[in-house]
Amino acid sequence: MRGSLPSCPGVSPLTARSLGVALAALVALAPALPATAAAAPAGSAASGGTRSLPLVPLARQRVLGAAPEQGLYRTGLARFALVGVVWDDPDRELHGRAKVRTRSAATGEWSGWQDIETHHAEHGADPGTAEGSARRLRGGTAPLWVGESDGVEVRVRAQEPAGAPGTRAGAARSPLPAGLRLELVDPGRDGGDGAATGASETEDAEAGEVAGAGAGGGGKTGDGAGAGGGTGDAGERLPASGPADDPPRTALDTEAAIAASGANADITAFGATEIPELDREATERELAGLQGTTLDDPTRAKPYIGPRPAIVTRRGWGADESLRERGFVYTKTVKAAFVHHTASGNAYTCAQAPSVIRSIYRYHVKSMGWRDIGYNFLVDKCGTIYEGRAGGVAKAVLGAHTLGFNTNSTGIAVIGTYGSSRPSGSAVTAVARLTAWKLGLYGANPLGKTYLTSGGGNLYPKGKNVRLNVISGHRDGFATECPGKLLYAKLGAARSSAATYQGR
Structure with missing residues (x-):
């Protein structure tokens, strides 16, 4: 690395x-550490987990000259509390808008739509340094804290062409970066001896499942312009975070x-x-x-x-x-x-x-x-x-x-x-x-x-x-x-x- x-x-x-x-x-x-600490599994604090879901083009009626849009809709997910969107090329910027809504793991209610700050390239290591030139670097939005959730709907829409939208077919527009993925982050528990078992770091979901989510399967869609209901991942749930007042x-x-x-x-x-x-x-x-x-x-x-x-x-x-x-x-x-x-x-x-x-x-x-x-x-x-x-x-x-x-x-x-x-x-x-x-x-x-x-x-x-x-x-x-x-x-x-x- x-x-x-x-x-x-x-x-x-x-x-x-x-x-x-x-x-x-x-x-x-170091040699004087308690035997129980030395024997504890790595990451036994609050390791949490990250789930990475690929975005797909949304199957929606397009108006003439409309900007491309990608997204997904998933429910029944392992619990997460922070989201962000990443892409392959760290030197590319996302010229457009990213928004998300999430389903509360506690109440089952959906939040309103929230914007994710798309301009995040100004954070990071200096160009030409070892960290700034690493091969595994990705471009990404700012992270957004959403609270403990188990469902998500996200839409990423490219910037509209200059002038009134829909006025000219083939109008120049900023394409979305390649390899858009939604990152779902579980922070793990605040305390306790056991580890919060993390989900796999990446998930290349079956194309049919995700594409079906974008095609409108009768699920709740918020303002009605985005993806429909998709199949969930029942049984893939991480342990809930511990009480907020537990000492980390x-x-x-x-x-x-x-x-x-x-x-x-x-x-x-x-x-x-x-x-x-x-x-x-x-x-x-x-x-x-x-x-x-x-x-x-x-x-x-x-x-x-x-x-x-x-x-x-x-x-x-x-x-x-x-x-x-x-x-x-x-x-x-x-x-x-x-x-x-x-x-x-x-x-x-x-x-x-x-x-x-x-x-x-x-x-x-x-x-x-x-x-x-x-x-x-x-x-x-x-x-x-x-x-x-x-x-x-x-x-x-x-x-x-x-x-x-x-x-x-x-x-x-x-x-x-x-x-x-x-x-x-x-x-x-x-x-x-x-x-x-x-x-x-x-x-x-x-x-x-x-x-x-x-x-x-x-x-x-x-x-x-x-x-x-x-x-x-x-x-x-x-x-x-x-x-x-x-x-x-x-x-x-x-x-x-x-x-x-x-x-x-």
């Missing part, structure tokens, strides 16, 4: 010291799980589910230790760093470490933070946030072909901060969040969609607290500007030195709606608050 990816290019002194501590923790603590936990039973936890062992207890918050003095003391000095060192300038906020670790939100690629990739420093939204919708509770993150993680890795979840951190609507990509929250981990500007930056995604919905004050405060601490580790001023070299994108060519805000929105580095205009409008307040937390 991407086994040639270097593990530590350009490691900073802070990172090198952290790695030494982490390795020492692995050697010292992951057995430290694999080398990957031990390594992910050990990457934070320089700042918290090995195996912790949450990195606790610190006051300012304790944070400054910790920073001095990471830098190999002490607070009373007369040659050391007083740092500007915000108190460390509490951060839920990957073990805390139940990451299945067997999914991601092994090893960690680092850059030299962290000069900027890019703020994103996940575009996965706002219909989640804070108790469901770990399930949403597990779903996005699985979608990024299994559906999109990335080495790990793309974001370095995630923040939910209640202001809880979560560790994203593995490698250590205090380290300069290379992410896949801002195409062209992943090097020497960190990516923070607020879970939700904020084009027309306002982010909560708790989420904005969490972004400010997180950036005050993370940027402070590397001496960056939240109110300042910095230069990053573009790795290539639609705003700046590869190699261009670009001046950016130290706290930027995704749209500052790539022409995109992300992080949504209402979250983007809060970045000024986040910068000011972060600077205040740093003591500036």
Whole structure:
């Protein structure tokens, strides 16, 4: 896959010291793990599963010049909670509209139609990098959280020709990408010792079954313009997710799980589910230790760093470490933070946030072909901060969040969609607290500007030195709606608050 990816290019002194501590923790603590953990099956935390269903042309009456449309209708499915659409060529974009409705596994009622954000190419690894050139990469939409469901209907329609639709036969239009597939993601359980048995990673459904679903078999069709009823998959049901208040936990039973936890062992207890918050003095003391000095060192300038906020670790939100690629990739420093939204919708509770993150993680890795979840951190609507990509929250981990500007930056995604919905004050405060601490580790001023070299994108060519805000929105580095205009409008307040937390 991407086994040639270097593990530590350009490691900073802070990172090198952290790695030494982490390795020492692995050697010292790994043999002492409980026998029950060592014997647990891989993925015994909240592994979940992914089901991939091919879309087919819908059998519907076409008007002259109508754009092509693909979709499917399925019921009786194994339970899932997040959906997305992927296609074969990662360099292709979907010019058109994708919408979905789902059937609640609890009530059997169908939701209304929801749009899936089709423009997602601006997220991902930089062009030309090992991760960005991997053979299994796919193009894809943003993921959409739909809650626990067992039925789905999806339609993907190509962009209409310019001018009034249906005015000219053979009018030019954007074709749909090849290999369209619907991804159905089950996040698994939030707690418990048993694994949630996942469905197969792909399913090439019989053409007759799926085509029949598109031909109109008398099923409920919502607005009447799409696919009809199809045959279900009775008996193919995954175990339901556990209670939302169950503490997520992951057995430290694999080398990957031990390594992910050990990457934070320089700042918290090995195996912790949450990195606790610190006051300012304790944070400054910790920073001095990471830098190999002490607070009373007369040659050391007083740092500007915000108190460390509490951060839920990957073990805390139940990451299945067997999914991601092994090893960690680092850059030299962290000069900027890019703020994103996940575009996965706002219909989640804070108790469901770990399930949403597990779903996005699985979608990024299994559906999109990335080495790990793309974001370095995630923040939910209640202001809880979560560790994203593995490698250590205090380290300069290379992410896949801002195409062209992943090097020497960190990516923070607020879970939700904020084009027309306002982010909560708790989420904005969490972004400010997180950036005050993370940027402070590397001496960056939240109110300042910095230069990053573009790795290539639609705003700046590869190699261009670009001046950016130290706290930027995704749209500052790539022409995109992300992080949504209402979250983007809060970045000024986040910068000011972060600077205040740093003591500036």
